[in-house]
Amino acid sequence: MQNGQQQKIPFHLPSIGEEEIAEVVEVLRSGWLTTGPKVRQFEEAFAAYVGAKHAIAVNSCTAALHLALDAVGVGAGDEVILPTYTFAATGEVVTYLGARPVLADCRPDTFNIDAATVAPLITPKTKAIIPVHIAGQACDMDPIMELAREHHLHVIEDAAHALHATYKGKMIGAIGDLTAFSFYATKPITTGEGGMIATMRDDHAARMKRMSLHGLSGDAWNRYSDKGHWYYEILDFGFKYNLTDLAAALGIQQLRRSDDFYKRRREIARMYSESFSGLETCVIPQEADYGTHAWHLYILQLNLPALASGRDEVIRSLGEKGIGTSVHFIPLHLHPVYQRSFGYHQGAFPNAEHIFERAVSLPIYPAMTNADIGRVIESVHDTLHTLRR
Numbered sequence: 001m002q003n004g005q006q007q008k009i010p011f012h013l014p015s016i017g018e019e020e021i022a023e024v025v026e027v028l029r030s031g032w033l034t035t036g037p038k039v040r041q042f043e044e045a046f047a048a049y050v051g052a053k054h055a056i057a058v059n060s061c062t063a064a065l066h067l068a069l070d071a072v073g074v075g076a077g078d079e080v081i082l083p084t085y086t087f088a089a090t091g092e093v094v095t096y097l098g099a100r101p102v103l104a105d106c107r108p109d110t111f112n113i114d115a116a117t118v119a120p121l122i123t124p125k126t127k128a129i130i131p132v133h134i135a136g137q138a139c140d141m142d143p144i145m146e147l148a149r150e151h152h153l154h155v156i157e158d159a160a161h162a163l164h165a166t167y168k169g170k171m172i173g174a175i176g177d178l179t180a181f182s183f184y185a186t187k188p189i190t191t192g193e194g195g196m197i198a199t200m201r202d203d204h205a206a207r208m209k210r211m212s213l214h215g216l217s218g219d220a221w222n223r224y225s226d227k228g229h230w231y232y233e234i235l236d237f238g239f240k241y242n243l244t245d246l247a248a249a250l251g252i253q254q255l256r257r258s259d260d261f262y263k264r265r266r267e268i269a270r271m272y273s274e275s276f277s278g279l280e281t282c283v284i285p286q287e288a289d290y291g292t293h294a295w296h297l298y299i300l301q302l303n304l305p306a307l308a309s310g311r312d313e314v315i316r317s318l319g320e321k322g323i324g325t326s327v328h329f330i331p332l333h334l335h336p337v338y339q340r341s342f343g344y345h346q347g348a349f350p351n352a353e354h355i356f357e358r359a360v361s362l363p364i365y366p367a368m369t370n371a372d373i374g375r376v377i378e379s380v381h382d383t384l385h386t387l388r389r
Contacts, residue, residue, distance in 0.1 A: 010363065043196070074127050078127040078128075083130075084349045085355060087329055115144050116143075126153060133294075138166065161182075163189060165291060215238030269285075273285075331349060334356075
């Protein structure tokens with residue numbers, strides 16, 4: 001077959017098997033669809049997996065970040081430091097509470113925030129730091145935690161990409177005060193939409209559990225099961241962030257299979273890197289020596305001076321060859337709302353802009369066959385050779 005006749009390799013496909021289908025069918029037959037025993041089972045399994053004392057299941061990572069900020073007391077007039085090189089959710093949740101997102105540049109090697117970029121931004125108004133583990137590469141957490149202790153700040157990790165990542169032998173999820181994970185359709189494991197907050201602290205867990213369902217004194221499962229009671233009290237003005245048993249059923253089986261998912265993503269990353277490492281037209285992502293990379297994303301950096309065309313032409317050419325790609329991320333300071341609301345401007349964070357202008361994310365998911373991987377590799381080689389200056 002010619003490339004034009006071949007089936008497109010999408011940027012991502014979730015790996016849903018008969019195990020997940022059976023688990024969801026069991027929930028449908030149980031008559032209990034919303035937050036209930038499957039959510040509790042998923043929370044307990046996830047907490048044990050990442051080594052945290054508590055895990056609170058919610059309906060998105062955005063909700064997880066919001067609840068985490070609320071739990072540590074972020075409010076109107078506070079400041080929260082986070083990287084500009086991240087997705088919309090990391091910054092917008094800060095504004096939900098009336099606080100100001102203070103943006104920082106990123107490291108050129110790992111694309112992550114580090115203590116050197118955070119320290120100059122700390123003011124008396126600073127309440128928290130949100131390190132983002134971009135692509136599944138853990139941030140260098142020790143200096144960040146030390147800085148936070150010195151200034152009495154909270155650390156909330158955005159680990160939307162980082163299930164399976166480790167830092168100095170410790171799983172991401174039990175390092176900062178709280179850690180938010182994503183189970184969106186493209187993430188390392190999925191519940192369709194969903195998220196989880198991990199923490200070692202009882203008080204944070206109790207607060208987030210209550211606030212995830214309207215600030216009620218008892219959740220729906222406790223009130224309507226045989227063990228529960230009809231009475232409840234509204235203790236706080238909370239949110240509607242609870243996860244359903246239907247979603248948790250997917251998550252339970254996805255978590256059980258997640259080690260195999262990770263091994264396959266790691267293998268694909270190795271195959272890509274071995275093939276692209278000798279090219280002068282691109283730079284392969286690196287794995288820091290202080291931990292393991294989760295390989296949620298494989299972000300290839302183009303060497304633009306070696307190419308006659310820019311990143312968009314590379315994406316167009318790969319698309320014509322049937323290869324789905326994406327770009328991670330458009331830095332927050334380049335978006336109109338950040339420029340209008342906080343005075344940020346182009347040129348403010350040169351590392352993030354440099355990475356963004358050259359970034360192409362390639363498909364990396366367990367359902368890819370070796371033939372799929374071979375096609376991606378061949379298409380990247382062909383595109384970069386054709387566009388070479």
